[in-house]
Structures are given as C-alpha cells and as structure tokens.
Amino acid sequence: MTPAQAPHEPLQGPEVPVPPAPVIRMRGVTRTFPSPPPVTALRSCELTVLPGEYVAVVGPSGSGKSTFLNLLGLLDRPSSGTYELDGIDTGTLAESRRTALRGQRIGFVFQSFHLLPHRTAAENVALAQLYNRTPRGGRRAAARDVLQRVGLGHRLDALPTRMSGGERQRVAIARALVNEPSLLLCDEPTGNLDSVTADRVMTLFEELHATGLTLLVITHDRDVAARAGRTVTIRDGVLRPGVAAPSGGRA
C-alpha cells in the first residue's frame, strides 16, 4: 500500500514518486429521497479530491449542495454509488464506524456556527474532543493551540454570545480543526458574515490550505469561490467541474 503523502512534503527515499491517494473519491453517487414524490437530489456524481486541495462547490439554491455535503460528511448515505474517504470504502462500514470516522477525520463548519451559547470559546473547541478518546487533561491545551492558530488566542474564555460573527465562525473553525481532520467541510461558512469578516475567514482558509489542509467549501459567493484552487458546480443534482455560466441562481 502506498502511504498518503501531502504533495509538498519531501518524498521518502529515492523511490519513484507515487500519486497521493485521494481524500475524497466519489463514483456514480446518486441520492434519491423516498419522499412522495421521490426527489433525486444528486445524480451520478463523480468527484476526486486529492490531499491539500481547496475545492469550492457552487450552484443555485436547491441544486443539491447540502445533500452533497451531507454525503461527504457521512451524515447521509448515497442511494447508489461508492464513496471512499481516505481510501476507506464508507459504504461497507457499519453506522458506528461511520460515526467514528466522521468525528476523527472530518471537520464541519456551518453557516450558523452551532456553538453552545453557555460554553466559552475554549470549551466549545474542546467539545470536539469529547467523543474521540482525548484525555481530559490535554483538551484545554489543544483548544488553546488551535484557537491561537485562528487568531483567537486572547479570547479563550469568552462566551460566544459576547463575540462578533467573524469571531464565532473562527471558534467554529478551530473546533473543526482541533482533531486534525483529513478534510474540512464548510457549508456557506461566510453566509452570515459581512464582507469584511468574510474576507478574514477566507484568508484564514487560505492560510490553512497553505499548511496542507484539504478544504471543501460550499458557497453562493462568487468571490469566495474564486479564491479556491478549484471550483465544481452542481445544477439540478448534476455535478460538473468548473464554474457554469451565471444563471441568476446566486443569492
């Protein structure tokens, strides 16, 4: 087996370079909701994301972006097709293993932050370590490290209710990063932010990308999409590479 390698890392020894194993490998993924009438939200999607890539997913409202993200985040199962995460075929995994995989290898960033209002920034970040066997003693230090990394080292004990939207989203990003995931999944991360704070968050994403993190960001915002390394478009449940012609689907 070939070990996964970040593209910018020096290769070990004098061997022939091997292509890095993809973080995401989706083959013919379809998702049909059995609701009457049945809705096919995604149709035969193909997507491969290599380690260290920064991918933006754009598309009009209702095109299936969130459905796609739920599949990538193991919050939902495809109706057909295969999805390999870090080379693991997730379709054959029991629900408990999928849950564990989600907690350990995927970081989520939501449009509405989803911070617990009564817990401090550090406690909110430490929450991500609750279910993955991190010893209690090490959690605060890890939370502090990662909060420093997103530029909130001075607000460890602030409550989310006392923070600005941009700060809240950075706490949420810190929480998504604290377990050092293979993949950061963001659904409209700047949807609730003004353009200046949105810009700061995008800059943070770029910095994280520069250190080798794999990012997949769903967005309505063209400017946000433009800053990603690669863009894919979903329209009516069909995923295509590149930016489609504008069709008024923008928010």
Added chain:
Amino acid sequence: MIPRTWRARRPWRARAAGATRSAVPHSRLSLVDLLAEALSGLIQRPGRSTLTLLGTVLGVGAFVAVLGLTSTAAGQIGHSFSLLQDTTVNVADVGPPPAAEADTNRGPMDFPADADARVGRLNGALAAGVYWPAPFQQPRVSASADPSGAAAGQGLSVYAMSPGALQAVQATVSAGVLYNDFHQQRDLRVAVLGAAAAQRLGITRLDAQPAVFVNGTGFTVIGIISDTQRLPQSLLGVLVPSSTAQHLWGNPLQGDAFKARMVIATRTGAADLIAHQAAMALRPDDPSLLSAAAPPDPASLRDAVAGDLTGLFLLLAAICLVIGAVGIANTTLVAVLERTGEIGLRRSLGARPRHIAAQFLTESTVLGTLGGLIGTALGVATVVLVAVGRDWTAVLQPWTVVPAPFAGSVVGLLAGLYPSLRAAWVEPAEALRR
C-alpha cells in the same frame, strides 16, 4: 500564524490510505465526561431545573415524612400503651339473665361475694374489684335530703364499687380517705366522690362530715378523688361500697350499660395472663358466665394507627412522585427539542446515538436524584421538628430514609427514557439544517 503543517503532525495518517476498519476506533464517551456534560446542561438553566425538581422533592419528602411521622407516632403510642393499658384487665358478667326470677329487668350477678380476694390472689394481680352503675335509669343525687336541691346533681352517676375496685382504678385521693373492707362488710352508707361530682354538689371540705343523697338515701362522704388511672368516668360519680348498694338496691339492671364488671390492675406484662385466669378463678364451677377482655395487643394497635391515615398520605406522596416524573419528562423533552441543533453538532463531532441518549438520561436522573436528596432532607427535618414540638422521640426507619434518594433517581431515570430515545433518534443532517 499557522506554525506547522497538518500532515507533519499526524504520523499515523500514513496508515490511512491503506486503512482497514480497525484504523477507526469507535467513538466513546467517558463516565466523567458524561456527568460533566449532563451537569452543565442542568446548570445552564438553573431556574428551570429547580422548578422541575419540585415535584420529586414533594413526592420523596412526603414519603419520608409520612413514614417517619407514622413510625414516630406509633412508637409514642406503644410507649404510653405499655405504661398503662398493658396493666389493665376488664371482666364482664355475660351470664344469661335469671329468667326464673320474678323481677326480669334485673341482670345476673355472677361475681361471687369474695371476687376481689379470689382475683387478688392471682400471681401478677395488684388489685381487683367489682363495680356496676347503681340500678336506676336516672339517679337523683343531691347534697341535702330536700329533693328540690337535686338540680345540682343532674348528670352525675352512682357506682357500686367494691373497695378492691377503688384500689384498682388507682385513684388519687385529694381529701379524706377511701372506704375499705370494714365499710364493705358492714354495708355502711359511706361514699367517695369524684372531683367533678364533688364540685357540682358543692362539697369541698370533709371536716363537717357532709352527706350526699341518692334517691333519698343518705351517704356520708368520707373521701374525694381527683384523678384515676382507670375508669375515668368515676370522677363524675358517687362511689358507694358494692355490698351496701346490693343490700339497698339489689342486683344490677339488665343491659350492657348496667351490668357488673370487674377491673383488675396487674403488674406490667401480666395482663394477658390474668385475663386468661380470671374467669376460672372467679367461677371455677362455670367460667363461661364471665368474660375477661385481654387488652388489645400493642402491635395490632400500632398497626391500626399506622393503617388509618398512612395509606392515604402515601397515596398522595405517590401522586406527587408521578407528577414529579411527568415534570422531569416534560422538561427533558423540551430540552431535547430546544437543543436539536446541539444534538446534530454532537453527532457531527462523532457522538453515537447512545451517547446522546446517555447524556439526556443522565440529566434527568441527576435531576431526580437531586430532588430525592432534597426531599429526603426536608422529610427528615419535618419528622424531627414535629417530634421536637410534641416532645416525642423521632423514630426514622433506615429502610425508609436510605432508599429515598434512589427513589428520586428511579423517577428521573424512568422520566428520561422517552425524551432520551427521542434525542437519540434525531437525524443529524436534519438537525444541522440550522
């Protein structure tokens, strides 16, 4: 700003490409973390948590208080009972009325003349004597021979009472003396007045040898009693020697209210034995003519007291507990619905449905346990305060106090079952849709 690369910090990531399933260890939630999460969930809403506790506090508190007060009161009854009631035996004349005699409204007199002595000889008997109400429907009692003054004596009773009976009631003599065998054997017309009767008749001093008249017959008052341990009705009565009464007025009247009885004072614990022996000692020829009533068993008396109201109060306490359970269930369910987003978030962070269920179940169980603890404390305090206020000894059975907080836990656990299942069933993708 971001010092290290993500890959460099994760040497184990190299395994990932060829990972087998075992490379992904199951999520887990330690007990300490579970408790900490549940507690912080409760502390976030202190007002609501406190209100939710009330039902359980009331229910458990009522249980402890009712059981504690019952056992305290029963202990108290048992205490006074053993002091007095356990030393009293009553013997009733239950023989058939002597139909052969012409005067059919007269009852039987099946006590022998030496009844006092016969029972007094029994081992354990302290004093014994026969008594019966004088055979008049409405005795006229007055302090003078002039019948116009009889109004003061209205409502007073006249008892024929042997000297032994006078001993057995253990009267406190406030003035003069009691009559004795000397007066009895000579059928002397002497009387002892109960304090209440003496007051009604206006007799307070005995140095002038006052007299009392019953249906026109005069008796010299030789003593006044102010208190009795048995037959308290004698305080409202004129007591005359039984032989004098029988000589003057004949046998007791027929009927329950008038028949002759014997009162026996015994040593502590001997009442039961004396009750079994009395009839045979009095009438060896036909003991069935007499019926000796053993005192009620203290244990059964205690149970009777316990049974009466306790059942009702325990029912009320149980209703409180059910209300408490419904309250906890409701609060927990509301919390589950309110915190759907949090549940989705935790699932995205790797929580399994069982971790979510455990968290809410722990919250409801902690609530119930807290309610149980506070309720137990309040219940015990109530029992102690009542006991102190009444000068009683507080009696709390360990089997009622020790499990009480756990009753609260069980209530919380049961109440949390449905809400925590609801929480576990939350679809994370749905819940995260903001």
